[in-house]
Amino acid sequence: MLDWWLPENVSTYGQEIDWLFHLIYYVTGATFVLVFVTMLVFIVIYRDRPGRTARYTHGSTPLEIAWTIVPAVILVILTFLSVPAWSRIKMHVPPTDFDVFVTAKQFNWQVTYPGTDQVFLDEMHVPVNRVVRVHLRSQDVIHSFFVPQFRMKQDVVPGREIVQWFEVTKPGKYELPCAELCGFGHSGMRGWIYVHTPDEYAKWAAENLTAQAAPAATTPGEKTAEPKKEGKGKK
Numbered sequence: 001m002l003d004w005w006l007p008e009n010v011s012t013y014g015q016e017i018d019w020l021f022h023l024i025y026y027v028t029g030a031t032f033v034l035v036f037v038t039m040l041v042f043i044v045i046y047r048d049r050p051g052r053t054a055r056y057t058h059g060s061t062p063l064e065i066a067w068t069i070v071p072a073v074i075l076v077i078l079t080f081l082s083v084p085a086w087s088r089i090k091m092h093v094p095p096t097d098f099d100v101f102v103t104a105k106q107f108n109w110q111v112t113y114p115g116t117d118q119v120f121l122d123e124m125h126v127p128v129n130r131v132v133r134v135h136l137r138s139q140d141v142i143h144s145f146f147v148p149q150f151r152m153k154q155d156v157v158p159g160r161e162i163v164q165w166f167e168v169t170k171p172g173k174y175e176l177p178c179a180e181l182c183g184f185g186h187s188g189m190r191g192w193i194y195v196h197t198p199d200e201y202a203k204w205a206a207e208n209l210t211a212q213a214a215p216a217a218t219t220p221g222e223k224t225a226e227p228k229k230e231g232k233g234k235k
Ligand SMILES: [Cu+2]
Pocket: 104, 105, 106, 107, 142, 143, 144, 178, 179, 180, 181, 182, 186, 189
């Protein structure tokens, strides 16, 4: 029902996240309305009027017990409803042979693939309908790997390797912003994830992931004799 205001979901586990998100949103939304309507009604009913005197009270024990227990029960229920999704999505990585390594730094995503040293700056290429295991590291401060359309957000913490995953159901180009304030260039720290059809991906991998692929995929003729100095380089 609230789907129109979220970015399109293209992830296999996105629906589960959205369902929980909306459930929590409705619960907190209803609480918000209830509290504010009550407050406004009380402001009007108990406003100051001529001849009215203040009455002191120690409160109502049954009421206090009720408004303590009801939210506690709601929170416990929400916890039990979230645990299966948390366990399935965050605690377990499905079997896969597709790994990507991401090292965050101020203020870029450095993406590498097994078998080659080439670093792709702020861009990742993956095939559609395939479980992608991402290994997240940071070389300086805490960043956050966030892909709204994948319903995936994971802090990237220096000194740790955090392994997460996603499986995308629709080819396209998806934004990968950093979602953790990480310094003065934080707002410009973003990359793109290109999700390809299997054929397109195979083509891209053949051109870019072979051991002898030239840096920044230039003409096939000029191997990688020696690393070039500045200029050229990454886009
Ligand atoms: Cu960052």
